Amino acid sequence: MRTSCLLLSQACLVLSLMTPVSLLQAQTLQVYTQAWPPYSYYIEGKLTGYSTELLQAVLQEAALDANYTLISWNRAYQHASTEANTLLYTTTRTPDRENLFEWIGPIGIRKLWLFKLKERTDIQIKDKEDLKKYKVSIVRDTSSLKLVMERGFFPREQIDEAPTTASNVKKLFFKRVDLILATNGGANYELSQLPYPKDAMEPVYLLNDEFLFYFAINKKTEPVIIEKIRHAFEKVRASGLIETLKKKYMID
Template sequence: MSFYVSRLICQRIIIVCAFALAACSAFATELTVVTEELPPLNYEDHGVATGYSTELIEAVLREAKIKSTVNILPWARAYQMATTQPNTLIFSTTRNADREELFEWIGPISSRQIYLYKLKSRTDIEVKTVADSFHYKIGLVREMASAKTFLKNNNVPDTAIDYAPTAESNLKKLLVGRIDLIISLDWSAAYQMKKEKRNPNELEPMLVLDDKSSYYFALNKQSDPVLVRKIRKAFEKVKQSGLMDRLRNKYMH
């Protein structure tokens, strides 16, 4: 074997090894997945993360051959991690102008309808405009997009605001009379009422606050581009499989 042939073979081996190393490195990139208690989209059931969006992201990661565990945290903490730590994915996340440049967006994964609710039994509460709600105590989930949008778009007095860490605790305060109104996703409100062994019809929607947004999976903007591409490609394949419709029937009807 000539020197030049040997050199050529060595060069090819080096190139193949380099590609293999790069592929292994991309595959080995760790992904952190965080979410909150927002049933039926994402929630914990007997210590296991489940829900429409949870099952969907698990299917996407299986398709992408990425191993990760869904961590359920208070929304403020999950959001802080997603905005500061590369290779962190958060869901179910509202895509809006304030967040647009913070994330790589994958979706949409579901529609989103936000209402201002009261208990139907509270006949003393009358709300025909957003300004009317300022006369009452309004329950908001801290750092949730619906709460932030409500505060941004309206000059809400501090005296009208009562924060909660989760949608579940927010509803419980409404049920015991600690607050007068809540802002909630329609699916979440109905699910939480059933969880409390209450009839969802006990809630009365007073105003539609947002029915034009959607939920997405969102990856920190500084995440590994290879990782982002793999997840995006896997999502499109899972979407075409019809799984999203099957999960909607399972969790939302």
């Protein structure tokens, strides 16, 4: 009897010591993102982009497996904010989201630019008051739209909403709007996919650059997994990969 108890105690000790390793081997991280070039998008059947390549390097360093799902931003955010062992990217770290996730990063600065057609010399923006003269298109259900609405940069009736940055760029060339709101990398990528000169569109006003991009992890995720990712990110950042990828994808 004493021998059986001793063996059972030893077995429990071994299992407790193995738990973190076993957990990491058995756990597959569920990763959610949206189609948002140049940060995350499919090309020739492969998920790629600035944030995608960076995250893949981090998870490889952390020795973690992941399932990637590219869906609408609303659905991606819903999954990541409610399900354990999930990661969301590319995510703006804002005060209202601060306590909802564990944050890994930063992975970049969110610079929101207003773009116009270069030929539209009638559009002149010197300060925020000038914004109220023009119609702008912004991707719906984003922190960018929320920021614009909360701070009253544009009258509500002059804000047009679109599903993607690609839609916004097309609206600009069809002259359905005067301005679009986008990151420099996002706007340049979408322009490169259209039959227009590279300089046909230009940034005219930096609307906001106070927030940063991060990887966001659901708080119910196992702590050992979060710490593995956090440690791996620091190693990848020290390697210089972030700057390399910024040049590759023309991220400012």
